[in-house]
Structure formats: C-alpha cells, structure tokens
Amino acid sequence: MNTEKLNFIFPSKAKLTAFIFMAVGLISIIAMFLTDHVEGDANYHLNRAWSNVFAGSFFFMALSLAAAFFLGLQYAAESGWSTTIKRIIEAVTMYLPWGLSFMMLLFILGQMHVHHIYHWMADGIATPGNVHYDKIIADKMGYFGASWWIRTILYMVGWYWFTMKLRKNSLDADKLDIDINNSYHWKNIKLGAWFMVLFAVTSSTASWDWLMSIDTHWFSTLFGWYIFSGMWISALVAITILLVWLKKIGYMEFVTESTVHDMGKWMFAISFLWTYLYFSQFMLIWYADIPEEVVYFQTRWESYKALMWTVFFVNFAFPMVMLMSRDCKRNFFFLMFVGTIIFIGHYLDLIMIVMPGTVGNHWTGLSWMEFGTFFFFLGIFIYVVLNALSKAPLLVKNHPFLQESLHHST
Amino acid sequence: MATNKHIIHGIFGDEVPMMEAIKKLRASGIRIKDVFSPMPVHGLDSLIGLPRTRIAICAFIYGLTGLGLATLMMWYMMISDWPNDVGGKPNWQYYFNIPAFIPITFESTVFCAAHGMALTYFLRCWLIPGAKAKNPDPRTTDDKFLVYLDLNDDQAKKAEIILTENGAEEVNQIKSYVVEPKYILEETH
Numbered sequence: 001m002n003t004e005k006l007n008f009i010f011p012s013k014a015k016l017t018a019f020i021f022m023a024v025g026l027i028s029i030i031a032m033f034l035t036d037h038v039e040g041d042a043n044y045h046l047n048r049a050w051s052n053v054f055a056g057s058f059f060f061m062a063l064s065l066a067a068a069f070f071l072g073l074q075y076a077a078e079s080g081w082s083t084t085i086k087r088i089i090e091a092v093t094m095y096l097p098w099g100l101s102f103m104m105l106l107f108i109l110g111q112m113h114v115h116h117i118y119h120w121m122a123d124g125i126a127t128p129g130n131v132h133y134d135k136i137i138a139d140k141m142g143y144f145g146a147s148w149w150i151r152t153i154l155y156m157v158g159w160y161w162f163t164m165k166l167r168k169n170s171l172d173a174d175k176l177d178i179d180i181n182n183s184y185h186w187k188n189i190k191l192g193a194w195f196m197v198l199f200a201v202t203s204s205t206a207s208w209d210w211l212m213s214i215d216t217h218w219f220s221t222l223f224g225w226y227i228f229s230g231m232w233i234s235a236l237v238a239i240t241i242l243l244v245w246l247k248k249i250g251y252m253e254f255v256t257e258s259t260v261h262d263m264g265k266w267m268f269a270i271s272f273l274w275t276y277l278y279f280s281q282f283m284l285i286w287y288a289d290i291p292e293e294v295v296y297f298q299t300r301w302e303s304y305k306a307l308m309w310t311v312f313f314v315n316f317a318f319p320m321v322m323l324m325s326r327d328c329k330r331n332f333f334f335l336m337f338v339g340t341i342i343f344i345g346h347y348l349d350l351i352m353i354v355m356p357g358t359v360g361n362h363w364t365g366l367s368w369m370e371f372g373t374f375f376f377f378l379g380i381f382i383y384v385v386l387n388a389l390s391k392a393p394l395l396v397k398n399h400p401f402l403q404e405s406l407h408h409s410t
Numbered sequence: 411m412a413t414n415k416h417i418i419h420g421i422f423g424d425e426v427p428m429m430e431a432i433k434k435l436r437a438s439g440i441r442i443k444d445v446f447s448p449m450p451v452h453g454l455d456s457l458i459g460l461p462r463t464r465i466a467i468c469a470f471i472y473g474l475t476g477l478g479l480a481t482l483m484m485w486y487m488m489i490s491d492w493p494n495d496v497g498g499k500p501n502w503q504y505y506f507n508i509p510a511f512i513p514i515t516f517e518s519t520v521f522c523a524a525h526g527m528a529l530t531y532f533l534r535c536w537l538i539p540g541a542k543a544k545n546p547d548p549r550t551t552d553d554k555f556l557v558y559l560d561l562n563d564d565q566a567k568k569a570e571i572i573l574t575e576n577g578a579e580e581v582n583q584i585k586s587y588v589v590e591p592k593y594i595l596e597e598t599h
Contacts, residue, residue, distance in 0.1 A: 283509045289497060409453045
C-alpha cells in the first residue's frame with residue numbers, strides 16, 4: 001500500500017475554493033441584510049435574511065450530527081464494510097461543534113429579540129392582556145421557555161460529548177502498535193450504542209424544539225422522523241461526494257468499488273425513507289383535513305407551490321430513476337452528479353420547512369439570498385471537514401474489521 | 411473424431427483453498443461447470459465466471475405489473491363502479507384524490523415484485539414441491555465444498571494436478587463418457 005497517500009494534505013485549490021465560497025457567501029449575506037424588507041408590514045424584521053442564516057446553520061449542523069449517528073450505527077451494528085471510510089465519516093462529524101455554535105448564537109440572538117424566527121420567544125406572548133398575547137402559545141409555555149433552553153443545552157452537550165469521544169477513541173487506537181483486546185473498539189461500540197439511544201429521542205425532540213416550533217401553533221408527530229431522514233440523506237451524500245472526490249484526486253485507493261457501491265445503495269434507500277416520511281406526513285394531514293393541521297400545508301400550497309413540487313421531484317423521482325441500476329451506483333460521475341443535486345434538494349426542503357413560518361406570504365421565490373447563504377456555510381463546512389481529514393491518517397490502524405473492509409466485495 | 415469427457419469432483423474442506431484452486435483453474439483456461447457449497451461464499455459468482463443475475467429486470471417488470479393492477483383495481487372500485495365521498499373528498503376523478511391511492515399502489519407494487527421474484531427464483535432453480543435434489547454429493551450440505559468439472563482428456567489431467575496441489579481433500583473422477591463430434595458445442599472460456 002502506498003503509505004504516502006495515507007495522509008491527506010489539504011490541497012491549496014480546495015482551500016481557495018472554500019474561501020471563495022465563504023467570501024461570496026459573506027458578501028451576499030451582508031447584501032441580504034441590507035436589502036431584505038417588505039413595504040407596509042410592521043411585523044417583518046429581516047425575517048427572510050435571518051431565516052436563511054438559520055437554515056444554513058441548521059442544515060450543516062444536522063448533517064454532521066447525522067454523520068455522527070451513522071458512525072455510531074456502524075459501531076453498534078458491528079459492520080465491517082465501512083471501516084475503510086470511517087475517517088471520512090469522522091471528518092464530517094467534526095463540523096458539529098461549529099454547527100452547534102452557530103445554532104446557539106442564533107438562539108441567544110432570538111432570546112434577545114434581534115430576530116423573530118421563534119414566535120414563542122416574543123415578549124409577553126404568555127401574559128394575558130399583552131398585545132402579543134396568544135392563548136394557544138400561552139398554553140404551550142410549559143414546553144417552551146425555560147424547559148426549552150434546558151433541553152437545547154442538554155442536546156448540544158450530549159451530542160458534542162459523544163461525537164468528540166468517538167473521534168478521540170478512534171485516534172487513540174491509532175497510537176497503539178497493536179490493540180490486542182480491541183479495547184478502543186469495544187469502547188466505541190458501547191458509545192455508539194448509547195449514542196443511538198440518545199439520538200433516537202433527541203433527534204425527534206430537537207426537531208420539534210428547533211424547527212417545528214417555528215410554526216408554533218402547528219404540530220405533527222411524524223415531524224421528527226421526517227427531519228431525521230432528511231439530515232441522514234444529506235450526511236450520506238456529503239460522505240459519498242467526499243469519498244468519490246478523494247478517490248479522484250488519488251487518495252483512498254484501498255476503498256473497494258463495492259464500498260462506493262454500498263454508499264450509492266444507502267443514498268438510494270434513504271432517499272426513499274425521506275419520501276416515505278414526507279408523503280406520510282402530507283397524506284395524513286391532507287386526508288384528515290383538520291384546520292389546525294392543514295394550515296401548515298395551506299401556506300406552502302399557496303405561496304411555495306413551485307418549491308414544494310421541486311423538492312418532491314428532485315429528492316424522490318430523481319434519485320429513484322438515476323440510482324436504480326447497479327452500474328449507476330458504481331459510476332463516480334453519476335454519484336457525484338446525483339449527490340450534488342439531491343444535496344441542494346434537501347437544502348431547499350429545509351428552506352421550505354423554515355420560510356413559511358417566518359416569511360409567510362411575503363415569499364417571492366428562490367433568489368440569490370438562499371444560494372448566497374448556502375455557499376457561505378458550505379465554504380465553512382468544506383474548510384472544517386477537509387482540515388479535520390488532514391489531521392489523521394485516512395485509514396484506521398487498529399480495527400478488528402479492517403481486513404474484512406479492505407477485501408469487501410458484493 | 412469422438413472426444414472423451416470426464417466429470418471430476420474436487421472436494422475441499424475450506425473455501426479459502428477452494429477459491430485459490432478455482433482462480434488457478436480459470437487462469438489455465440478450464441471452465442468451472444458448477445460449485446456446491448454448504449454456505450454462501452462471497453465473490454464466488456464472479457470467480458467462476460457466472461453472468462450477472464437478471465432477476466432485477468424481472469423485479470422491475472413485476473413491480474410495474476403490481477402498480478398497474480392496483481391502479482386498475484382502485485379505479486374500477488372507487489371511481490367507475492361505485493364513487494364514494496370520503497371525508498368530503500368525492501371520488502369522481504382518479505388524479506384528484508391520488509394521495510389516498512398511493513399507499514395501496516405502493517403495497518401492491520411491493521407485493522407483486524416480491525412474490526414474482528420468489529416464484530421466479532423457485533421455478534428457475536426448479537425448487538418445486540417434490541423436486542429431486544440435484545446435489546452430486548450429500549457432504550456438500552454438511553461441511554464440504556465441491557468443484558464440479560466436465561472436461562476433455564488434456565484438461566482433466568491438468569485440472570486433477572491443480573486441484574491436488576491446491577489442497578483438495580479428494581479428487582474423484584466420477585464418470586467418463588464419449589461425445590460424438592456433431593454434438594460438441596464450441597466451448598468458450
């Protein structure tokens with residue numbers, strides 16, 4: 001094996017690309033904050049600008065969190081095929097502290113009333129007689145307010161601790177010449193299994209707290225899974241694109257074609273999981289036709305119709321047709337192409353989740369604002385992930401399934 | 411000129427030497443007729459040169475059939491024969507209430523694809539009730555691996571040497587027979 005290629009060196013071209021993305025994104029974010037206003041609506045305070053920043057923060061945080069989940073899943077399931085790409089998954093999870101910091105910053109700004117993404121954060125929302133008083137939200141204040149903050153901090157601390165610990169154990173195992181008892185591997189299996197438990201609960205509740213509470217009056221029990229499947233597919237796409245790109249520039253020679261094929265299968269399968277949950281949520285609400293539920297889709301149907309259909313077709317029909325055959329899942333160009341499109345598709349899905357609750361009927365269609373913000377966070381994401389990737393060898397050393405993975409063939 | 415053909419059983423106790431032996435056999439241009447093993451062996455299909463399975467194409471066709479049948483069934487029941495009004499959603503047009511029809515369409519697609527695939531597999535392998543086992547040696551259902559070869563004189567000699575050298579526990583020449591020229595198909599390797 002070529003030992004030179006085991007250590008990833010951050011190419012200056014990629015670094016430059018990341019910085020260009022950040023610069024372009026920053027300029028468009030500034031321009032967005034200067035230009036975002038709606039005539040004659042006193043309640044509109046840069047809502048679209050803040051929502052875009054929120055969506056960008058959440059999307060990349062969520063996908064690195066889902067990568068941590070995927071890593072934990074590989075441990076808990078004791079799967080062998082993924083050992084060769086473990087370092088890529090780990091690198092993607094290393095964005096999590098950044099993503100969580102952005103989220104925390106936004107939450108604090110929201111509590112300081114700088115932005116109005118969360119309706120329930122408004123002053124006097126639960127005080128009878130106040131101009132902002134809202135009976136429905138007042139009844140829900142036991143869930144929001146202080147308990148919301150406690151939960152938010154618990155999620156962040158929990159996810160951060162597990163992610164960092166999984167990474168640290170993996171790096172520590174590399175320092176040993178030989179790990180006879182697979183001690184670090186066993187530690188990570190336990191961590192992975194417990195992380196599954198934590199993640200199962202918190203991925204659902206966090207999506208209610210952070211995303212569903214934007215539409216404070218509305219509720220859906222399926223929502224957590226829907227968000228989870230969306231972040232999972234985004235993470236898988238990020239991992240696959242990174243893997244294919246690394247193979248293209250000459251790294252990761254030890255990853256067999258079957259492992260790439262398996263990532264293609266995951267992309268295909270989780271696209272269907274997302275479609276299943278997206279459609280289930282829609283169909284149940286459409287069928288029952290209860291006013292307090294249907295209002296969610298009413299806004300989307302009236303003001304976001306083009307976006308809704310785009311999201312559905314790009315994230316469902318497109319990967320279904322393009323990734324169905326075996327040859328496509330083994331073709332690097334196809335994986336890169338389809339992956340890029342559905343990555344953007346899932347970002348648009350998040351835009352469609354966030355915007356109607358904040359911008360509402362002032363939506364004028366997708367514009368440079370959404371893409372500019374996306375590129376800003378994408379730039380940071382690329383920089384952080386590739387930087388983390390260059391910090392450790394691309395192949396783990398002491399892993400019981402290493403040989404199995406190196407000879408993986410399906 | 412008539413050709414002598416020999417059926418050879420190479421029996422192995424483990425799949426690793428067997429895979430090695432198969433690689434060497436294939437490298438020296440010998441066609442593997444079949445391999446019997448007590449468990450699935452990864453990578454064996456491509457090693458003995460089997461073509462890719464076409465069951466995926468069947469699955470696609472069965473799935474489309476299921477989709478079509480479900481649509482036809484629901485259209486007849488809900489639209490054509492006896493239109494209903496369910497929860498304020500009158501069934502006068504199929505497309506108008508399509509979200510309600512999606513779950514059954516999906517289930518029917520999966521049902522037909524899965525059952526079609528299973529039945530195709532059983533029929534193609536002739537695993538029907540009362541079918542005779544085609545296993546040449548009952549030990550392959552326990553712990554032995556069997557490489558089944560059907561070769562002419564020169565190749566049979568070569569194969570026997572390769573098999574023995576690569577750790578075959580037994581190399582048995584089961585049967586020899588003569589093939590008249592007009593019945594010999596052109597062999598491709």
